[in-house]
Amino acid sequence: MTIDDVARRAGVSRTSVSRALLGQNKVSDQTRSRVRQAAEELGYVPSVAASTLASGRGDTLGLLLRDAANPAYGLLFTELQRYGREAGRQVVSMTVTTDEHGRGQVAALHHLVGLRVAGLVVATGGLSTEQLLPFAGILPIVRAGRPEESGLLHAVSYDERGGGAEVARAIHAHGHRRVAVLVTDADVSYPEWVRGTAIVETLRALGVDVDELAVRRHFEGATEVCDLARQRRVSAVACPSDMRALQVLRVARSQGLRVPDDLSVTGFDGILPGADLIGLATYRIPVEEVASAAIRTLLEVVNGAEGVHQLQMSGRFVEAPSLDRPVPAPT
Amino acid sequence: MTIDDVARRAGVSRTSVSRALLGQNKVSDQTRSRVRQAAEELGYVPSVAASTLASGRGDTLGLLLRDAANPAYGLLFTELQRYGREAGRQVVSMTVTTDEHGRGQVAALHHLVGLRVAGLVVATGGLSTEQLLPFAGILPIVRAGRPEESGLLHAVSYDERGGGAEVARAIHAHGHRRVAVLVTDADVSYPEWVRGTAIVETLRALGVDVDELAVRRHFEGATEVCDLARQRRVSAVACPSDMRALQVLRVARSQGLRVPDDLSVTGFDGILPGADLIGLATYRIPVEEVASAAIRTLLEVVNGAEGVHQLQMSGRFVEAPSLDRPVPAPT
């Protein structure tokens, strides 16, 4: 089933079929309608491969994503698709689970580049600037959800530092003076690393006593934090993601520790459906804005805009019962 | 940057480059290594379009998905990708948000078919059997997450009926005799419709008094249910999804209704991170099993298996405090 079958059935040339189906206006109405009907009757689906090859350019946008099982990435994914579609582009995606270090990520990147997409949004921290750079010459690439400190690639990211500082100020404003902070390495999760670091720095600048706990897997550190709370060594804990905060809440509950009376808890992300029911105070990251700006930036670059585009979007802190310890009255 | 550039640099023919890069063993080791080096130095990425066209077959698997912002679909997406990758296939996906009725879904389907993928997993209820059927002749299609009653398409689905019955039995076992059930139309959400219907039927068969509440949007019905509870007309409500259950919990809380004392609540899905903290009793659908079986089925069909494959996977009910009303002691 090729374009020639349609041409034969419509009684016109292959050229006319192509033009009619592409919606070009160099075809008579009669030809157009005959072609459409023939294509319809035959159930003809043009080969994107052949079309891309012949025209020399794809009009599809590519998306490279991190594991969508994480609600924050799932939402980012959906929003990127939505904005791409709104701009009249088809969007194809590939996901890389976090455990496939390096190899899988690069393979997926290659595949997307091989597909000759018009442009690419990369929403996984798993690929370094160095790994991306060689491809940036071939096609427009915008990194989403993580800043590009190199200044060499377009990037639309969350203001993780600002968010971390805001979380710290909220904790301080609620009267906490001894606080535990879960901190990851940059290679575990770049955003969590920035958040944790910013929280620690800001708290210290505010004169708060900080206990840094180095963690990796999402369930680590919760027990230690609860121990500290029971010993009254800290009255609050700041977690660099909601998932980690949930784990703290779980352990606290299982140990009979009251939240926020014995231990206040803050998270980071704010995407989890039902977080309001849990009463988790958190920082809501602006996923929709990042997705929208990433697509907008990509399209500008695809359409020939100059220079390197870098944007950061801010979210907002969400107060909730898990951080409800009253501010001590001034004496 | 084409295969000819690599050939020139390696000092061999285009044919040899192709063979070397495809990993065929009709090439000398010397040629192979020279080609690899040349390709590496040049940063050559083969055109998937050209390759697909020339070889006549793609080896990529396609995925058509519903909105990944829903955790259940997000997880399904991730797992499908994972199993596909484990089988050595690249997997490309397209998402359709629920609001794009018809047009967007079909456009995405066309694009994926146009990409000439080797096979396709369709994980959205938005496309009817009739819309899918014409393409099933062109390439293998497996529907995931929803049964194909037509018996014409391969399908791997959740046993929604069995799950609904299990929820109903649990509610009955906890002593409830007057129960509200939120029920949707099939066109709002097919799975929710099956679940709701099964819950109602099973409860009635058990002699339970059922109040059916027709709902559409996810926030509908919660207020009505709470009113019924306050009037002691029902002691429990069964929701066909966790999202709906969360909304009931929200309204109940805002009205000062105690859960489960005044109103027991059950959900359906069991995917939500943190649902354990909310204490929601629910039915955990077997997402991982469905994803695994869908990919397995697709690969079998791609490899020439005969017949129509249809599978259903069962999950399990998860007891939790939201359904903790004690069973009345036998007298």
Next chain:
DNA sequence: CTGAAAGCGCTTACAG
């Protein structure tokens, strides 16, 4: 083991 050549299914100057 190697390469010249045909061909995959389209698009697009070009000539009419």
Next chain:
DNA sequence: CTGAAAGCGCTTACAG
């Protein structure tokens, strides 16, 4: 407005 022909970047018989 229409069509014959060249060409996009690969793969794969075929002949050597």
